[in-house]
Amino acid sequence: MDTVKSFKGYGKVDEAENRRFQRTTRNRLILIASSAVLLLVIALAVAIGVVVNKHGATDGGGDTNVGSPSASIKAMCSVTQYPDACFSSVSSLAEANSTSDPEELFKLSLRAAADAVSRLSSLPDALAVPANDRRLEAALRDCKELFGDAADRIGDSIASLTTTSSKAAAVLLTGPKIDDLRSWLSAAVTDQETCLDGFEGTTGGLREKVEAAMTDSTQLTSNSLAIAAGMLGILRDLGVPIHRKLLSSPSSHAALPRWVSAWHRRALLVGDAKPNVTVAKDGSGQFRTIGEAVQLVPKKNLHPFVIYVKEGEYEEKVVVEKSKWNVVFVGDGMYKTVVTGSLNFVDGTPTFSTATVAVVGKGFMARDIGFKNTAGPKKHQAVAFRSGADRSVYFRCAFEAFQDTLYVHALRQFYRECDISGTIDFIFGDAAAVFQKCTIRPRQPLANQRNIITAQGKKDPNQNTGISIQACTIAPYSADVTAQTFLGRPWKNYSTTVFLQTEIGAVVDAEGWLPWVAGVVPPDTINYAEFQNTGPGSTVAGRVKWAGYRPAISAEEAAKYTVHAFLDGSQWIDQSGVTYQSTL
Numbered sequence: 001m002d003t004v005k006s007f008k009g010y011g012k013v014d015e016a017e018n019r020r021f022q023r024t025t026r027n028r029l030i031l032i033a034s035s036a037v038l039l040l041v042i043a044l045a046v047a048i049g050v051v052v053n054k055h056g057a058t059d060g061g062g063d064t065n066v067g068s069p070s071a072s073i074k075a076m077c078s079v080t081q082y083p084d085a086c087f088s089s090v091s092s093l094a095e096a097n098s099t100s101d102p103e104e105l106f107k108l109s110l111r112a113a114a115d116a117v118s119r120l121s122s123l124p125d126a127l128a129v130p131a132n133d134r135r136l137e138a139a140l141r142d143c144k145e146l147f148g149d150a151a152d153r154i155g156d157s158i159a160s161l162t163t164t165s166s167k168a169a170a171v172l173l174t175g176p177k178i179d180d181l182r183s184w185l186s187a188a189v190t191d192q193e194t195c196l197d198g199f200e201g202t203t204g205g206l207r208e209k210v211e212a213a214m215t216d217s218t219q220l221t222s223n224s225l226a227i228a229a230g231m232l233g234i235l236r237d238l239g240v241p242i243h244r245k246l247l248s249s250p251s252s253h254a255a256l257p258r259w260v261s262a263w264h265r266r267a268l269l270v271g272d273a274k275p276n277v278t279v280a281k282d283g284s285g286q287f288r289t290i291g292e293a294v295q296l297v298p299k300k301n302l303h304p305f306v307i308y309v310k311e312g313e314y315e316e317k318v319v320v321e322k323s324k325w326n327v328v329f330v331g332d333g334m335y336k337t338v339v340t341g342s343l344n345f346v347d348g349t350p351t352f353s354t355a356t357v358a359v360v361g362k363g364f365m366a367r368d369i370g371f372k373n374t375a376g377p378k379k380h381q382a383v384a385f386r387s388g389a390d391r392s393v394y395f396r397c398a399f400e401a402f403q404d405t406l407y408v409h410a411l412r413q414f415y416r417e418c419d420i421s422g423t424i425d426f427i428f429g430d431a432a433a434v435f436q437k438c439t440i441r442p443r444q445p446l447a448n449q450r451n452i453i454t455a456q457g458k459k460d461p462n463q464n465t466g467i468s469i470q471a472c473t474i475a476p477y478s479a480d481v482t483a484q485t486f487l488g489r490p491w492k493n494y495s496t497t498v499f500l501q502t503e504i505g506a507v508v509d510a511e512g513w514l515p516w517v518a519g520v521v522p523p524d525t526i527n528y529a530e531f532q533n534t535g536p537g538s539t540v541a542g543r544v545k546w547a548g549y550r551p552a553i554s555a556e557e558a559a560k561y562t563v564h565a566f567l568d569g570s571q572w573i574d575q576s577g578v579t580y581q582s583t584l
């Protein structure tokens with residue numbers, strides 16, 4: 001039986017790793033502070049070098065040279081968590097010996113990360129698994145998929161830096177471009193971490209073998225992310241020109257839907273646009289299952305492919321693969337059109353693969369449809385819906401299960417007027433996810449269990465991920481909910497979760513938050529906060545006293561977690577036709 005002390009949940013933070021983290025955090029902060037000062041000096045030198053080049057005898061199209069290539073690589077690597085690995089991996093590439101250009105060096109860091117991740121592709125097939133160990137087999141199968149996803153995210157980053165003109169002009173690197181790079185690289189970090197999470201409940205030391213084999217890929221991916229978040233950001237803020245190649249196509253928006261908003265309002269809000277395909281249980285559509293309809297979506301589809309799912313309960317596992325872009329699910333109502341499944345952790349499926357519906361293809365949208373996992377609380381982790389779809393939108397959707405209902409796995413996601421119900425960690429993952437005007441419904445768990453609404457999984461300090469709950473309502477699923485309920489608990493060392501302007505019902509405990517491990521104070525590096533919440537459960541006087549929790553933040557700080565700032569959603573959510581609140 002699960003007790004309060006058994007809240008190990010999905011992907012429990014390894015206790016030895018947590019102790020090491022606590023010991024090294026102070027030294028790391030000192031190193032980061034020193035590196036920031038060093039980087040500022042170097043960035044200023046770059047700026048001076050640009051000015052000198054502008055007024056010199058060159059044509060203005062060459063590299064910006066500041067010292068030797070070796071010194072430039074060290075300067076770039078100073079912002080990373082693994083500077084030695086950064087320097088050795090970049091300097092070992094032949095091209096590194098002939099350039100001090102920051103963008104070229106950044107591209108080389110991406111290449112090194114891509115090479116390291118690609119070397120993992122054969123790892124899952126090469127490891128011997130004991131006969132009939134379904135859990136280990138499934139974990140390795142998930143790792144293979146996740147390694148492929150991580151490689152694609154890094155590939156997207158490299159592709160966005162492709163030169164399209166023979167002579168690159170000096171143009172300032174834009175904020176949205178850096179946001180895109182950070183989002184894709186954050187997802188690549190998450191994909192690799194998720195592989196390791198999948199070994200929960202396994203024995204035999206296979207997890208340790210996989211983790212050791214992943215050392216290069218995880219460190220080099222983290223390094224590229226740190227460079228995107230640190231060095232390029234400082235150069236941008238200082239006004240240092242960056243070549244146009246960083247802004248060139250394929251741009252972050254080119255492969256995403258550029259639909260006319262009026263069309264969206266008809267198709268998604270009114271429903272009078274003709275769908276591409278109709279699914280109906282009674283045979284009145286082209287198909288009886290959603291999975292069959294998804295197979296019709298062309299690969300890398302650049303236009304909305306609308307799948308209308310008529311009222312009914314559809315018991316099937318649905319996967320919208322990463323090659324299926326811009327898929328739109330439209331139902332007859334969040335409790336009328338429902339997709340159900342019952343895969344679960346107890347019966348041998350890793351949490352990642354328990355999802356009734358999983359979407360990875362970018363630009364996914366859903367309206368007026370429900371997603372459910374019926375496994376029940378005794379089966380522990382059982383996901384109703386998993387999203388790793390960049391710039392995905394969910395409008396008037398229901399997500400219903402018990403533990404781990406909604407897996408906001410990675411990239412940028414927006415939820416509006418949705419219903420989410422569950423018990424333990426029932427909104428969890430490492431996406432940049434904003435929930436607006438949603439109803440969050442804790443339900444009654446097993447005896448001796450508590451409800452936890454969120455479990456955010458940010459592992460790397462440079463990831464631009466987190467969970468933002470804005471203008472929502474927290475109310476019990478039913479009148480019989482008596483279990484203690486908490487706003488969240490930190491799954492990883494940099495977990496980030498904020499509740500903004502939300503109606504918090506009396507179902508939420510006065511302490512507000514739980515540690516991941518009972519009795520262990522979370523690290524100072526978490527970022528938990530509340531802002532202008534209302535309702536009987538919003539009083540912060542009795543909240544936890546963690547260093548990483550702030551019971552009242554300023555409006556300026558809260559605004560960082562709104563659609564406009566956190567998701568850069570002013571364009572892609574506008575295109576969806578869904579009404580939303582851009583700021584506070």
